[in-house]
Each structure stands twice: as structure tokens, then as C-alpha cells.
Amino acid sequence: MVDPTSELGEDVDEADAPECAACGEKIIQSPTHRVVTWVEDGRVASRHFCSPECKAEYDG
Ligand SMILES: [Zn+2]
Numbered sequence: 177m178v179d180p181t182s183e184l185g186e187d188v189d190e191a192d193a194p195e196c197a198a199c200g201e202k203i204i205q206s207p208t209h210r211v212v213t214w215v216e217d218g219r220v221a222s223r224h225f226c227s228p229e230c231k232a233e234y235d236g
Pocket residue numbers: 196197198199200201225226227230
């Protein structure tokens with residue numbers, strides 16, 4: 177069972193860490209981590225960014 181109080185970033189193994197969609201950096205316990213989620217073909221998809229700057233860059 178997933179502990180709902182463990183938010184993103186706690187005890188995340190580097191291998192399991194998401195990569196920033198803009199710069200490709202592994203995102204590990206980053207306070208500026210941003211996640212964008214949306215529904216695509218009936219499934220929830222997500223994209224991770226290491227900072228708001230990377231998100232802005234990706235968004236153009
Ligand atoms: Zn980045």
C-alpha cells in the first residue's frame with residue numbers, strides 16, 4: 177500500500193527517478209520539480225520537469 181504522505185522525491189532510487197523532459201536531467205528530491213499530467217487515449221500521461229524554466233522552455 178502506498179503511503180499517501182510520501183510525496184514525490186522521498187527515497188527515490190536514481191534508477192527510478194524521472195527525467196526532465198526538457199534537459200534530460202534525473203530529478204531526485206528537487207524542490208523545483210514540476211509534473212504535468214494529462215489524459216491521453218483514456219490513460220493518464222505525465223511529463224516531468226526539473227524546474228519551471230525547463231517547463232517554459234519545453235512549452236516554447
Ligand atoms: Zn530540466
